[in-house]
Amino acid sequence: MEQxxxxxxFLGAVGVVVFATVVAGVWIGLRIGGGRVTLFLDxxxxxxxxxxxxxxxxxxxxxxxxxxxxxxTLLGCAMASWTLAEVIWGYYxxxxxxxxPVPSWADVGYLSAIPLAVAALVVHPAxxxxxxxxxxxxxDGLVIATALMFLSWxxxxxxxxxxxDLSTWTGVxxxxxPFGDVMIVFFIVLxxxxxxxxxxxxxxxxxGALLVMALSDSTYTYLTDVTSYTxxxxxxxxxxxxxxxxxxxxxxxxxxxxxxPVAAEDSRPSLASLISPLLPVLLxxxxxxxxxxxxxxxxxxxxxxAFALIALVLVRQGLMVRELLAPSRDTRDGLMQRLTHAAxxxxxxxxxxxxxxxxx
Numbered sequence: 284m285e286q287x288x289x290x291x292x293f294l295g296a297v298g299v300v301v302f303a304t305v306v307a308g309v310w311i312g313l314r315i316g317g318g319r320v321t322l323f324l325d326x327x328x329x330x331x332x333x334x335x336x337x338x339x340x341x342x343x344x345x346x347x348x349x350x351x352x353x354x355x356t357l358l359g360c361a362m363a364s365w366t367l368a369e370v371i372w373g374y375y376x377x378x379x380x381x382x383x384p385v386p387s388w389a390d391v392g393y394l395s396a397i398p399l400a401v402a403a404l405v406v407h408p409a410x411x412x413x414x415x416x417x418x419x420x421x422x423d424g425l426v427i428a429t430a431l432m433f434l435s436w437x438x439x440x441x442x443x444x445x446x447x448d449l450s451t452w453t454g455v456x457x458x459x460x461p462f463g464d465v466m467i468v469f470f471i472v473l474x475x476x477x478x479x480x481x482x483x484x485x486x487x488x489x490x491g492a493l494l495v496m497a498l499s500d501s502t503y504t505y506l507t508d509v510t511s512y513t514x515x516x517x518x519x520x521x522x523x524x525x526x527x528x529x530x531x532x533x534x535x536x537x538x539x540x541x542x543x544p545v546a547a548e549d550s551r552p553s554l555a556s557l558i559s560p561l562l563p564v565l566l567x568x569x570x571x572x573x574x575x576x577x578x579x580x581x582x583x584x585x586x587x588x589a590f591a592l593i594a595l596v597l598v599r600q601g602l603m604v605r606e607l608l609a610p611s612r613d614t615r616d617g618l619m620q621r622l623t624h625a626a627x628x629x630x631x632x633x634x635x636x637x638x639x640x641x642x643x
Contacts, residue, residue, distance in 0.1 A: 293535050303523070307519075308517065329373075329526070333365045337362035337366050341355070342533065344359055346536070347536070350408055357400075360399050364396035368391070372387075372389040385456060397463035422595055426561075426592065430564045433592060434567050436585055437581070439461045441582065444458065460503070468494060474486065485536040492529045493529070495528060506518070564596055
């Protein structure tokens with residue numbers, strides 16, 4: 284049974300993560316010791332955080348079996364790729380003392396980690412369908428994907444698409460980051476939607492860390508294309524926090540057996556699973572409202588995604604109402620069993636309470 288309160292070990296680990304992130308943010312933001320010292324701290328702390336997360340992911344892999352073992356294996360490989368990319372970035376900045384080019388060998392590591400992280404989320408039990416409510420699950424996915432694509436297109440992808448030269452590797456790499464971030468956030472919301480009571484604490488830490496990483500990547504893409512990005516910048520704290528968050532998730536993951544039965548109450552969707560698909564929708568509509576209010580015109584692609592999003596939400600809500608009005612199969616089977624038991628007891632059981640018959 285899952286503990287009601289986090290353990291002291293987990294709270295201590297959270298304290299370490301928060302302390303390290305705050306120290307990194309304050310040091311980089313105030314540039315304590317000058318630019319060179321700050322750059323050294325940034326380019327050493329970031330790969331170190333990624334390396335710790337990588338080691339803890341493979342430690343968690345050894346403690347699990349089945350799909351969770353595969354999940355931590357893929358996530359560990361993604362962390363290894365991120366670690367290598369951070370080391371290469373530091374080599375450019377500290378050893379060669381040059382501005383990191385775009386694209387560079389570091390981008391190979393960063394971009395290779397994205398499909399590994401997505402594959403890890405795909406195999407996680409929280410993103411697996413239960414075989415029921417398949418229609419709404421499909422529309423939930425479509426709603427999430429459309430809302431995220433609208434947000435990314437309006438805030439990042441659209442401006443980058445209009446300014447990037449896709450005939451060059453620089454343009455392709457610049458666009459690859461926000462597309463990868465959309466995929467990661469999409470599976471994050473799906474994982475939240477399918478989350479049950481088991482190992483929920485570890486999964487929340489992981490999903491929060493990946494969300495912070497996606498936001499940092501998108502901000503980096505925006506800064507490099509629209510304005511300018513200089514290392515070390517305060518945005519680098521986001522990657523430190525993301526890597527340490529993944530490390531925290533691996534550290535707090537509970538070992539599992541080969542087969543862990545799921546109770547009926549654990550298989551029911553949580554409140555977060557019902558609300559989470561609507562959060563990207565509300566955020567997307569809020570962004571559209573602000574854009575129009577500020578006098579920014581949405582292009583044809585943005586309007587098409589907005590209307591598609593409204594239509595998908597209406598269909599999704601209709602399917603939800605249908606599910607609420609119609610009893611589930613499990614409920615019908617349980618009701619039939621109780622009726623059958625009552626009928627048999629009343630017809631000839633004879634000894635059950637309230638049967639109306641006295642034993643001879």
